[in-house]
Amino acid sequence: MTTLFFDIGATLADGQVEADGSWLLRPRPRVLQVLDAFAGEPKGVISNPGAEQDAVAHITQALHEAFPDRFTDDRLIHFGPKTSRAIFDDAVASSGGAADDCVFVGEDHDERAFARTAGMRVAPHPVFTRAAIESRPVFWTRIDVPEGGSLSLLESVAGGTEVVPVHVASPRLVLAMATALGVETLQQAGFTTDVRGQVEDTAAFLIRDDRSVPVPEAFAGASDESRTAAERAMRAAAAFCFASGELTGYPRQISSLGPAPGGVYVAAPTGVPIEEVHTQGAKPGHTERLLPDPALLSRPGETQAEGFAPALPAGFDGTGNGLPSPETLAAVRATVTPEVLRTHVARISGVEPLVPGDPLKVRSRDAGHADNGLVVDALVRHFEDLGLVVRRHAFRWRGRQLFNVEAEHRVEGADSAVLITGHLDSTAQSGHFVDANGDPRPYDPQADPAPGADDDGSGTAAVMAAAECLHALVAEGRAPTRHVRFVLFNAEEQALVGSKRYARAAAAADDRIAGVFQMDMIAGLQDGSPPAVEIHAGSSVPGPVAAASDALGDLVARTVPAITSGFEIQQLTGPGDPALGRSDHASFHERGWAAIAVSENLFGPDGGPATGTRQYHTPGDTLLDEDHDTRYAATIACSVTATALTFAGL
Known part of the structure; x- marks a missing residue:
């Protein structure tokens, strides 16, 4: 008899850590059908819930709640690191049979390699479990x-x-x-x-x-x-x-x-x-x-995107002029300021201590650096202090436990959510590094500095400031009509993997997302250059998502002049958008949801020169860099925040 072992995160289920530390697991598409098809086979788990306190207890409880009566033999449940073959050898031993009579089902290709060295057969997705049992290739x-x-x-x-x-x-x-x-x-x-x-x-x-x-x-x-x-x-x-x-x-x-x-x-x-x-x-x-997903072709967001654009001209603020209300504009100007952005960027890029009163300064937010987790913890605390419902969406990358951070203001009876987003990680991959002898060496993500003040410390700071703005508006007695969700994605620099996982999980959960406003690099302005903002709505996905994303971009373009004058507005849409598929908004396009990315003049459209930061992906991307302009960033952040909150009903 074959013993089946499954990874949990992203293979069996999408996992998130709730505010109280408990785990919530949502089964992935087609997984329950696969498990029930092998009801007579012994089934176990090989998974790493992380090192957080009580993590094993929480994930065990969540596993049995999500998959009742499917994993009944505690001897086959194995928790721990999967960075070597050791845990897979332990799993084989617990089966009481030969390694070749064990199958490991896991999305992560590194983990499958370790399982294979332990003699197990492997499957890259639960759909291929029977193929692995029968030794048929995928x-x-x-x-x-x-x-x-x-x-x-x-x-x-x-x-x-x-x-x-x-x-x-x-x-x-x-x-x-x-x-x-x-x-x-x-x-x-x-x-x-x-x-x-x-x-x-x-x-x-x-x-x-x-x-x-x-x-x-x-x-x-x-x-x-x-x-x-x-x-x-x-x-x-x-x-x-x-x-x-x-x-x-x-x-x-x-x-x-x-x-x-x-x-x-x-x-x-x-x-x-x-x-x-x-x-x-x-x-x-x-x-x-690219992530495997049986539901990839369904695009649940398309239903929401249909009819999106025609509904907007009826009046964005109730007056028909397509602008945020004076009250919303005033609140945004008062809270999303250059000083606020500078303070947030200083803390997450290492200029100032990450937490006031604590001497620790971070060196990097790279997904491979230990400080990444410290920044996640600080962001979670900040959002909790604002009274938001905070969740950490877990995923693994190169053997590391990483988290996207989600903070939500929920509205009773709301039919959808508006997302204000950025990415919290950084990299200095394009920097020049030397060894002790002065010879060039590769970037070391576990040790080298990667402050990422612009990429995307500026966008992260803007999301935090937007949350503070909503907090102030709610304190004044105003309330949105849609849920407002502030999301900071991890591992964007690792091929968009954090937002890919988030959007895939949201689609599987039948989440209703009205629109996504992504800010990725908004503080880079070379001295003497005219200020410009790029609004990227281009999508490789045909159909309603393209028109709906264009409509979102139009809203931001209309708001910018209400915030400031003299800004050049570059709306980039269609297949010619140079950011098509290149930032976290694309992960939502893939699922049919309306989404845009707003940035500094990063791509130099229409053949003109880019005027954004010259320290892209280097250790020089700091708050003190001559190209880092928090006043410029505040104008973009105000424009996006005012648009998004108005779109949410404020």
Whole structure:
């Protein structure tokens, strides 16, 4: 008999830590069906709940509440680090059988590699549990949707077989995991498949290449479709060759999964730091981690996005002029100030102690640095002091327990939530570092400073100030009509993984999100440059989300002149938006929700020069940098906060 062991976080369930320290687990799509299909097989858990006090007790209780009568043998429940094969060896021993008679089901490719070294069979998703029992491989597979077909049809077919989507490139192309049985089912339903390598202990990424691609003269007279296909293939080849060249020296190499929007899909083996590869002139967000999700094709946010844009002209503030009310503008100006932003940035970037009265100053918020967790704790305390309902959304990255921070003001009877967001982590990956001999060395995320005052300390500070503004408005007796949620994502610099996990969990929970206002780098302004704000609404996802996101962007664009004069407003929409898919707002586009990212002049649209920070991803991104302008940041933060709170009904 085969013994099945499951990871909890992101595999069995999405997990969050409640304000009282208890865990809440929500089963992932198709998981309950899989567990019930193997009701007669012994089932256990191999998971790491973290080192927090009473974490094991809390996660055990949550496990039995979410999956009653599914995990009944305590001998098969194993909690602890999964950074070696040790815990997997213990699990095999507890089964009473041979290692080959044990299956580990886990999304994390590093953990699957350790399980494999312990002799276990592995599955990258619960859908493939039977395939692992029968020693059938799972493949990366490109699925072409034929003319007359649809993503909804693909969803219905994939949902009944061994297929799990990981990325929707267009209405005609989906990247997925699939077994041979799944591929056969797709083909019988009329879909064309292109089977690539085995999944095993690899993870999928999309690497974008911002370099220009000259199309050969031979295509001068070709159709636009042929030229586009040639450029796509050449860009994919260039991106893959560069990335693979940068990652030589590792025991295993990345493999190409074919052209992707703006670049190439790759499968990266365990231990290969694909997130650290930066092509020359790479723009922010050029690498995206792709997560398996049986519900990826459903896009629950589209229902909310439909009818979104036509409803807005009826009057944004009740007067029909599309502007926040004078009362809201006054409250925002009083609370979202340069001084407030400076204070918050100083604490989370290491200029001042993280917590007043405590001498500790942080060196970094990198996801790989110990100070990341300290900053999370400080943010949680700050939001709790404002009377908000605070949750930490847990996920693992490279063996580390990380958290997104969510703080919510709930409104009885509200039909949806408005999200004001940023990312709390930082990096100094592009900095220049030397060893004791003065020779160049790689960036060490566990030790090197990464203050990230602009990226995205400025956005984090703006979210904190927005929460303080709402607190002041509520104290005055005003109340929004929608829930207002302040969310700070972790590991954005690691291919958007924090917001990807958050949005995936929100979709599975049937969350209702009216709109997302993301602030990512809002303080960078080179001396003498005219102030400008970029409003990014472009989405690679077709349909209602595109129009709804454009409408959100319009609201911010209308508000900026009410905050200040002399600002250049750059609204960037459609497939030409240079930030398309590149910041945390894209994780919500993927699920069909309206979302925008607001930033400094980061991309230099229309061929003009970028006037944002010159210390992007370096240790020089500090509050004291000459390009860091808190007054400029406050104008952008005020504009977004006033728009978002008005959109929430204030």
